Amino acid sequence: xxxxxxxxxxxxxxxxxxxxxxxxxxxxxxxxxxxxxxxxxxxxxxxxxxxxxxxxxxxxxxxxxxxxxxxxxxxxxxxxxxxxxxxxxxxxxxxxxxxxxxxxxxxxxxxxxxxxxxxxxxxxxxxxxxxxxxxxxxxxxxxxxxxxxxxxxxxxxxxxxxxxxxxxxxxxxxxxxxxxxxxxxxxxxxxxxxxxxxxxxxxxxxxxxxxxxxxxxxxxxxxxxxxxxxxxxxxxxxxxxxxxxxxxxxxxxxxxxxxxxxxxxxxxxxxxxxxxxxxxxxxxxxxxxxxxxxxxxxxxxxxxxxxxxxxxxxxxxxxxxxxxxxxxxxxxxxxxxxxxxxxxxxxxxxxxxxxxxxxxxxxxxxxxxxxxxxxxxxxxxxxxxxxxxxxxxxxx
Ligand code: ADP
Numbered sequence: 203x204x205x206x207x208x209x210x211x212x213x214x215x216x217x218x219x220x221x222x223x224x225x226x227x228x229x230x231x232x233x234x235x236x237x238x239x240x241x242x243x244x245x246x247x248x249x250x251x252x253x254x255x256x257x258x259x260x261x262x263x264x265x266x267x268x269x270x271x272x273x274x275x276x277x278x279x280x281x282x283x284x285x286x287x288x289x290x291x292x293x294x295x296x297x298x299x300x301x302x303x304x305x306x307x308x309x310x311x312x313x314x315x316x317x318x319x320x321x322x323x324x325x326x327x328x329x330x331x332x333x334x335x336x337x338x339x340x341x342x343x344x345x346x347x348x349x350x351x352x353x354x355x356x357x358x359x360x361x362x363x364x365x366x367x368x369x370x371x372x373x374x375x376x377x378x379x380x381x382x383x384x385x386x387x388x389x390x391x392x393x394x395x396x397x398x399x400x401x402x403x404x405x406x407x408x409x410x411x412x413x414x415x416x417x418x419x420x421x422x423x424x425x426x427x428x429x430x431x432x433x434x435x436x437x438x439x440x441x442x443x444x445x446x447x448x449x450x451x452x453x454x455x456x457x458x459x460x461x462x463x464x465x466x467x468x469x470x471x472x473x474x475x476x477x478x479x480x481x482x483x484x485x486x487x488x489x490x491x492x493x494x495x496x497x498x499x500x501x502x503x504x505x506x507x508x509x510x511x512x513x514x515x516x517x518x519x520x521x522x523x524x525x526x527x528x529x530x531x532x533x534x535x536x537x538x539x540x541x542x543x544x545x546x547x548x549x550x551x552x553x554x555x556x557x558x559x560x561x562x563x564x565x566x567x568x569x570x571x572x573x574x575x576x577x578x579x580x581x582x583x584x585x586x587x588x589x590x591x592x593x594x595x596x597x598x
Contacts, residue, residue, distance in 0.1 A: 233310040262402035325496025345381035370397035460531035468536035530558035
């Protein structure tokens with residue numbers, strides 16, 4: 203099965219505009235060009251100019267349309283190089299997203315002399331963070347570690363004038379809200395606050411109200427992401443299977459044309475077992491879940507990004523926010539708790555307007571019930587064409 207590579211309209215703009223009309227700093231423009239970005243996406247076109255003005259902002263656009271570049275540019279433009287302490291603080295909900303953001307900011311800022319951005323995340327030593335903070339203008343961090351560094355006064359907030367909240371809906375959830383509040387209160391009253399999210403609901407707006415002042419709102423799609431928003435909609439298919447799920451997965455990998463694949467399961471032992479099994483079958487596979495050490499998590503993500511792995515078996519730890527541009531196949535072996543997480547999972551393919559394929563394995567009544575709940579939300583998932591839907595599978 204061929205996967206067609208085309209860019210969808212959510213990353214294309216009609217105007218004949220390039221980044222130089224939005225940004226003056228030639229070193230940032232050079233960084234954008236070195237990253238291969240010629241023209242801004244719609245969210246970049248609208249949100250970069252507002253962010254540069256220093257106003258508070260809430261920006262919403264679907265996953266994979268370039269929001270990270272928006273706040274990376276805003277942060278790079280906000281800093282003064284003569285100051286070596288943090289001036290922009292970016293908060294992300296997971297360690298993997300924080301590292302990814304740090305890489306983007308560092309890459310875009312690569313031509314700016316004496317510029318440094320660091321990720322401060324749980325699972326790594328605090329001593330290392332203290333060293334990293336010695337010369338660091340942009341800090342990217344996860345809530346728990348940032349809070350701990352603030353409590354122990356190892357992170358000074360004196361020069362921070364910009365706060366970025368990525369995946370703001372997640373940061374506003376019960377898991378993180380108190381930590382975000384703590385961090386927010388430690389920052390100067392005059393800071394600029396910008397929040398980014400793929401979803402945008404009245405509830406989110408209300409909870410962000412405590413953090414932003416008269417925010418400018420940039421909203422590119424409707425409230426919640428849907429399958430129609432996805433670029434994988436040509437191939438979002440279900441297969442009816444009555445055979446072992448692991449065997450089916452291996453068979454699918456050999457029949458579907460893909461560069462890299464992410465497979466979602468719901469438990470740590472299952473992820474490890476499947477990755478080992480696929481490796482034995484000849485697929486270069488790794489796995490990532492919260493149970494692994496942080497060093498191992500970092501090295502698996504690097505292997506995936508460097509194309510040393512074709513397949514990554516994962517938990518919902520990396521269901522949202524992660525951008526690996528060669529991933530054009532997502533397989534759901536187990537189903538998530540809710541539709542929102544499902545949409546995040548399948549959004550790992552179809553990045554920046556490309557197309558991809560997502561396949562759901564159906565074996566148990568529970569699987570079927572989940573897919574029925576998708577249908578109730580008008581998400582229709584037709585059977586995969588060809589022989590696949592006639593396979594017989596046992597649950598595993
Ligand atoms: P989001 O934060 O909205 O989920 P990302 O910022 O992670 O999206 O971007 C998704 C992908 O699009 C990344 O691989 C990034 O390199 C690419 N990208 C972002 N902006 C541009 C652009 N202007 N031109 C080309 N590719 C881009």
